[in-house]
Amino acid sequence: xAAVDWFAAEAVAAPAPxxxxxxAAAPRTRTRTxxxxxxxxxxxxxxxxxxLLLAGVVAVNVAVLRANVAVDKLDKAQVDLQAQNAxxxxxxxxxxxxxxxxxxxxxxxxxxxxxxxxxxxxxNQR
Numbered sequence: 846x847a848a849v850d851w852f853a854a855e856a857v858a859a860p861a862p863x864x865x866x867x868x869a870a871a872p873r874t875r876t877r878t879x880x881x882x883x884x885x886x887x888x889x890x891x892x893x894x895x896x897l898l899l900a901g902v903v904a905v906n907v908a909v910l911r912a913n914v915a916v917d918k919l920d921k922a923q924v925d926l927q928a929q930n931a932x933x934x935x936x937x938x939x940x941x942x943x944x945x946x947x948x949x950x951x952x953x954x955x956x957x958x959x960x961x962x963x964x965x966x967x968x969n970q971r
């Protein structure tokens with residue numbers, strides 16, 4: 846076996862090349878802050894636009910709700926008026942019927958009976 850001389854010049858590795866550091870450039874805080882400001886400004890604009898759109902949607906929903914409430918009130922009023930019209934039509938037809946019957950009876954020669962001459966017949970008599 847061959848003996849290795851650890852301290853010989855051949856066994857020691859060459860030193861690594863020294864990396865030179867670049868000189869520190871001027872701080873880029875202005876460009877970074879400008880970019881951040883642009884990002885923040887854009888974000889605020891988007892959030893504001895989104896909030897405005899949501900407010901518009903809410904306003905439209907409220908308007909539709911109010912319109913539906915008004916339509917419900919009008920429907921209820923319409924049903925009530927139809928019921929009143931039906932009742933009045935019934936009253937008119939019933940009052941017309943009694944007048945019509947009385948006129949037809951007079952044409953046939955019948956006269957209304959007086960209250961004093963009214964008598965009843967008992968049908969149960971045998």
